[in-house]
Amino acid sequence: MNLPDPAAAPIPQLYTDSFAALPHRTTAPQSWMVRVADARYHWYDLFAGFADKPDIRDPIGRYMRRMQFELEATAHQRHLFLAVSRPRVRFDISGVVQWGFFSLKLTLPLLMGADERKDSVTIELKVPFAATLKKPTVTLTENFISLNWGGLVEVFSVHDLLQTYAHTLQLPSKVHYVGQTRDEDGRLGKGRLPALHKLRAQLGMDYDTLILVLGVEVDVSCAEGDPAELPHNAHPLAADALQAERADVIEAALIRYFEGSTPRLRPADERKMRAERLTAVQTANHLVQYTLDLALPEADYYDQLCSEFVTAAPRHLLSCFIADGQAQVAAMPLPATPKGSKG
Structure with a gap:
């Protein structure tokens, strides 16, 4: 149900008593x-x-x-x-980003929980159609990862990344x-x-x-x-x-x-x-x-x-x-x- 905010002014009724409604x-x-x-x-x-x-x-x-x-x-x-x-979960911007040998496997450092215990997640990227680079330049902030493929820049939040790519975190x-x-x-x-x-x-x-x-x-x-x-x-x-x-x-x-x-x-x-x-x-x-x-x-x-x-x-x-x-x-x-x- 859509209940109005008690602190706000009364919201008019959505419908009149008209036949059409x-x-x-x-x-x-x-x-x-x-x-x-x-x-x-x-x-x-x-x-x-x-x-x-x-x-x-x-x-x-x-x-x-x-x-x-x-x-x-x-x-x-x-x-x-x-x-x-x-x-x-946050990206650890002081951690090390690691690439797999001859692959697009990428290991990213994470901080888990309020105590920021260190963890990591390994994903395998997919090259987007508009990419002009074989591997992207990776930039981390606390909440986001940016992948610069030359022809475009992909942006994922840390939750986007964990939702989209396979990982073992339960x-x-x-x-x-x-x-x-x-x-x-x-x-x-x-x-x-x-x-x-x-x-x-x-x-x-x-x-x-x-x-x-x-x-x-x-x-x-x-x-x-x-x-x-x-x-x-x-x-x-x-x-x-x-x-x-x-x-x-x-x-x-x-x-x-x-x-x-x-x-x-x-x-x-x-x-x-x-x-x-x-x-x-x-x-x-x-x-x-x-x-x-x-x-x-x-x-x-x-x-x-x-x-x-x-x-x-x-x-x-x-x-x-x-x-x-x-x-x-x-x-x-x-x-x-x-x-x-x-x-």
């Missing part, structure tokens, strides 16, 4: 199958920790601005997000908070969400905070078809109302699964509003059950999710329903992988 409904029971269509990590600490605009004349500045634009753009979309922590993403990106004030991209301020304060210097933005697709099983396909519901206001309902129901299940039955970062009034909303949405949609298949496409080596209540795994299959205004969630066994399959 009210979606047409079906009367048959519905069951939903929800899958993750796309998943994208953003290193939240970088955006929450600076006030000035990055210098776009610098490759790292261009990277920062592009990532900020991407996160700000989600304020206009009904995506979900998971606020996750990972053990603090560092699952721990989910602490679930939310939605849609926000007229764009507080997520501006680093102004109060709940995330509290989370970062709790995590301290031992962990980095990342935002995992999830785009989902919902397949509706209903004898009368998917209400979203009704002609009237092609109207932008009606379509958005249905999307908002589905996002709220999915969000509630993820909160229950990852944050537990009594989430620490949720005030009582938010829990009350969510219960009322879920009851209304369940009734309006005749929603009997929904299944969440939480597997992260293209998350590479950051595909493992866990929480205080959930064991780390690259895929979580959840059976859900609404009862008394609460999302009830049970983990399901994963289907067996067919013989000969790479999945």
